[in-house]
Amino acid sequence: MATASRGQWSGRTGFILAAAGSAIGLGNIWRFPYTAGENGGGAFVLIYLGFVALIGVPVLLSELAIGRKTQRNAVGAFMALKPGSGWRFVGGLGIATGFGILAFYSVIAGWTLAYLWGAVTGQIGGALTADESAAIFTQTIGNPALAIGLTAIFMLLTVVVIQRGVSKGIEAVTKVLMPLLFIILVILTVRSVTLPGAMEGLAYFLMPDFSKITVTVVMSALGQALFSLSLGMGAMITYGSYFPDEENVVQAGVSVAVFDTLIAVIAGLMIFPALFSVGVQPNAGPGLVFVVLPSIFGALPAGSLFAVAFYALLAIAALTSTISLLEVVVAYFVDERGWHRAKAAWVMGSICFLIAIPSALSQGGVDFLTTLPGIGVDFLSLQNIIWGNYSLSIGAILITVFAGWVWGIPRLFAAIESSGHRLPMPGVLRFLIKYVAPIAVALVLVFIVWTQQYF
Numbered sequence: 001m002a003t004a005s006r007g008q009w010s011g012r013t014g015f016i017l018a019a020a021g022s023a024i025g026l027g028n029i030w031r032f033p034y035t036a037g038e039n040g041g042g043a044f045v046l047i048y049l050g051f052v053a054l055i056g057v058p059v060l061l062s063e064l065a066i067g068r069k070t071q072r073n074a075v076g077a078f079m080a081l082k083p084g085s086g087w088r089f090v091g092g093l094g095i096a097t098g099f100g101i102l103a104f105y106s107v108i109a110g111w112t113l114a115y116l117w118g119a120v121t122g123q124i125g126g127a128l129t130a131d132e133s134a135a136i137f138t139q140t141i142g143n144p145a146l147a148i149g150l151t152a153i154f155m156l157l158t159v160v161v162i163q164r165g166v167s168k169g170i171e172a173v174t175k176v177l178m179p180l181l182f183i184i185l186v187i188l189t190v191r192s193v194t195l196p197g198a199m200e201g202l203a204y205f206l207m208p209d210f211s212k213i214t215v216t217v218v219m220s221a222l223g224q225a226l227f228s229l230s231l232g233m234g235a236m237i238t239y240g241s242y243f244p245d246e247e248n249v250v251q252a253g254v255s256v257a258v259f260d261t262l263i264a265v266i267a268g269l270m271i272f273p274a275l276f277s278v279g280v281q282p283n284a285g286p287g288l289v290f291v292v293l294p295s296i297f298g299a300l301p302a303g304s305l306f307a308v309a310f311y312a313l314l315a316i317a318a319l320t321s322t323i324s325l326l327e328v329v330v331a332y333f334v335d336e337r338g339w340h341r342a343k344a345a346w347v348m349g350s351i352c353f354l355i356a357i358p359s360a361l362s363q364g365g366v367d368f369l370t371t372l373p374g375i376g377v378d379f380l381s382l383q384n385i386i387w388g389n390y391s392l393s394i395g396a397i398l399i400t401v402f403a404g405w406v407w408g409i410p411r412l413f414a415a416i417e418s419s420g421h422r423l424p425m426p427g428v429l430r431f432l433i434k435y436v437a438p439i440a441v442a443l444v445l446v447f448i449v450w451t452q453q454y455f
């Protein structure tokens, strides 16, 4: 297997942008605010930040080191480090999870296209009340043909980028668009925090109310931290596999974690003041961002322009994440099965699209999927919880156990330091990888089963 044919990032900046592109997506702007809103606000945010530092960063560095050392996909990496062992199934779980996440993520990503279209045609961007905005949302996502069509378009875009390969496709797209997203986000946030009633929203988001902490809140914060950083399923193993040998893994990894967290926090600062100002409930669920934002565009000078820019960038942020999800799957078929990149991208993208259809129909399109009998939630939300919380958590335990105990700290650290950069605070990182991360995640799962608070 010639490394040259697999592709490589052009350098550290290329990697940071691509990995940040993977991490920064709907997870930050759509999932983080509504999950924080459903889970009591400030206390959730505090737990989330703790998990990013204590679990996210150790898992991230482990994944990157495993990827760079082996230069293989999620399955191949485990096979290279522990040939013939069952550890390859951890990679296999990761591939399945990539499919599982992409199959609902692409549906939400499709919504961003609908909103982009709405902004371009002027339906969104002018003055809208929260009720009008909620009605538009319900109609949009409940239209079966539209939901499926938009999912298809988004999957198609993903396949086209993946087909172009690592540096010409993924890297080129990300480089231009991530900085732009940041600027738009900051402008919207400034508007939001100066709206009447903004303080109440800021207090909800920033002041922890510890009485609101439950097992579900802790699980949601953990799932969100892993989801947002694209961890627990080998995405960072795959991206790390294109990481040049001479670059500094720790610096790159920590930068990605910091950028990702910054964007999530800014998204919260953008959403919560606006939410309280227009009188939407924080626990409104997955529609939160789509309902609240249109009602603040009208209050902005050149609001329709902002609306277009915002949804365009949101769609792009989603695209740089969907490509990382599909890349995990594609890299496996390229490395291990000898498929051409293009074939892998088209075949796997098509299969994933088919799996996405029930999620696309679960937002009002088909009653049975909208309220699953005996479960009470819709199909899409269920996928989000299964793959986006549980599977990533199990993956995170297995990856840290592998890195800390099976492959072992000395080899892990040697792989990180192979570029000639010394690892800062090795004792702390060792403790986090070997003990804190796996035990903390396992405890959360044990409590979930114990108390049966699955969602």
Ligand code: TRP
Pocket (backbone or CB within 6 Å): 022, 023, 024, 025, 026, 027, 028, 101, 226, 227, 228, 229, 230, 231, 232, 233, 235, 321, 322, 324, 325, 392
């Ligand atoms: N992190 C992305 C987001 O926040 C989603 C994502 C992309 C992801 N790749 C992933 C989540 C891999 C988990 C694993 O939008």
